[in-house]
Amino acid sequence: MTTPPAINGTVSRNVRARRIARGWTQEEAGQHFGKLTGAPWSKAVWSAAERQTRPRDWSATEIALLSRLFGCQIGDLFQPETPIPTCPTCGQEVPR
Template sequence: MSINETVSRNVRALRIARGWTQEEAGRYFGELTGAPWSNAVWSAAERQSRPRDWTAFEIVHLSRLFGVPLGDLFQPESPIPTCPTCGQEVPR
């Protein structure tokens, strides 16, 4: 799995763990960056099949958005355990 795929997967897992819709995540991201992301942009960012080419600016703001260390976005294992079928957070 590429770094971009890993970040995309982790972004999705972190969003789901917070119970945010893609619309909410895009709006919150915009509050940090001044440029909100639409549902379509957020959906594409989470897609692992054609991963986004993440920028340093985006990575830093995603770390702030989710309140996690930068390194968590690059972890090969998702920071939040998720169901491989539905993508929802797995109860601990």
């Protein structure tokens, strides 16, 4: 059984927001994720995972590992209203 696309898009959006909040590039996030999985994700894989137009079909294992990576509850990754961080320099919302 696959996860509905709308839920996958929500997870992708929250993954992006949490990565940005940590100040990580996509490449850095992939390296940190690799420490948990044993196989780092490239920038291209991470970028595709964050894409909301054709969201990744997230597995339960990936979601559990992402919650460890970001130090959050699994349910936090499914919240539809996770705020997008603002730029620390200019204070504007980071582009989606």
